[in-house]
Amino acid sequence: MTTKVESDQLLVERVQKGDKRAFDLLVIKYQSKVISLVGRYVSDAHEAMDVAQEAFIKAYKALANFRGDSAFYTWLYRIAVNTAKNHLISRGRRPPGTDIDIDDVYSDGGLSELNHIDSPEASLHKEQVEQTLSKALKGLPDDLRTALMLREFDGLSYEDIAQVMDCPVGTVRSRIFRAREAIDKQLEPILESAVNS
Amino acid sequence: MSDKIAESLSALLDNEATELDVRRLTKHMTDEDLETWRRMCAVKDGMQKQDISFASMNILDGIREGIADETVVVEKTSSGWKNWVGGFGVAAAVAMAVVGIGLQNDQLSGQDNQFATTEPSKIERADKPTEPEEGVTRLAAGDMSPEQYKALQDKLRSYMQHHAENSSEDRVGDVMPYARVVSFEVEEKQK
Numbered sequence: 001m002t003t004k005v006e007s008d009q010l011l012v013e014r015v016q017k018g019d020k021r022a023f024d025l026l027v028i029k030y031q032s033k034v035i036s037l038v039g040r041y042v043s044d045a046h047e048a049m050d051v052a053q054e055a056f057i058k059a060y061k062a063l064a065n066f067r068g069d070s071a072f073y074t075w076l077y078r079i080a081v082n083t084a085k086n087h088l089i090s091r092g093r094r095p096p097g098t099d100i101d102i103d104d105v106y107s108d109g110g111l112s113e114l115n116h117i118d119s120p121e122a123s124l125h126k127e128q129v130e131q132t133l134s135k136a137l138k139g140l141p142d143d144l145r146t147a148l149m150l151r152e153f154d155g156l157s158y159e160d161i162a163q164v165m166d167c168p169v170g171t172v173r174s175r176i177f178r179a180r181e182a183i184d185k186q187l188e189p190i191l192e193s194a195v196n197s
Numbered sequence: 198m199s200d201k202i203a204e205s206l207s208a209l210l211d212n213e214a215t216e217l218d219v220r221r222l223t224k225h226m227t228d229e230d231l232e233t234w235r236r237m238c239a240v241k242d243g244m245q246k247q248d249i250s251f252a253s254m255n256i257l258d259g260i261r262e263g264i265a266d267e268t269v270v271v272e273k274t275s276s277g278w279k280n281w282v283g284g285f286g287v288a289a290a291v292a293m294a295v296v297g298i299g300l301q302n303d304q305l306s307g308q309d310n311q312f313a314t315t316e317p318s319k320i321e322r323a324d325k326p327t328e329p330e331e332g333v334t335r336l337a338a339g340d341m342s343p344e345q346y347k348a349l350q351d352k353l354r355s356y357m358q359h360h361a362e363n364s365s366e367d368r369v370g371d372v373m374p375y376a377r378v379v380s381f382e383v384e385e386k387q388k
Binding site for chain 1 (some may be wrong): 198203204207208209210211212213214216219220222223226230231233234235236237238239240241242243244245246248249250251252253254259260261263264267269330344
């Protein structure tokens, strides 16, 4: 029986073999967390994006030395914190005395810490997304909704969900994918409008 | 976007992706698929009541530019002492094979027609071809003359010495010479 390898570790190993596409996936997966974290140190949204970018670039360059002793995000988190602190020091500003805890990155919502240029629109957009998401979830067929909610809200593995729903693991995987596909169809116009605005 | 790609992305999001999923994604994913991945991550964050304000921000282009001239390549190599032990282990295995064959032939040498036996050699060669190459006659160990056998033993001794030197130079990765050592074929060009 093979030991399950974390998806992040699989991606890291691909990057370490020279596959930059794998790094694209990691960037997109963690960009919200990193920008939000950096936003606790710098007040401007654009500045936070620049620092987050710098953090990811540093992480990429250091990946050859990443041994997998910790989770990838834990390692990335440290790089992001150090990059933010160095950024502040280089601009003659003093970093905070204590680091933001890795579990508290979203505790206040990073948005409240940043001078978001379009704050009212961003808030409205966030509300729209939440409402559409809620509606999309309710509109799902029962088996798809159950599988997705067991995964997202209860944190069950595919194997556990398969036992709960008395179906093969492959069916669970397919149901969750189709649930996400249905939600994506409804949310795509709203999420894309944020990109284009 | 293919369903297979989207399904692999979904599994990746749940930490349930296999190596096959990851290979499929990195080989066949388009920028459109990356946007789907972006939305999937945003939806997941939204369901977890996390801030999705930054999900649509594009910092990827700047990052790609920043790493354009860099390539991370980690070659997994054994440490120095492991190379030495590995080389010694292989050499020891070959030596044991030689001793085993020597003992076998010593037993045979006491019999008449020691090399004229019609019994096939008991030495199994993994690389034995099914058909002989053109212009080459392959002989089984049991068909060898004493002179041919001595020539083979000299050759083997020479290989052992050569590969013992190689091991000390950290060249365990090169296993082909070792593969050659276990072949006792005598290639005799047809006259």
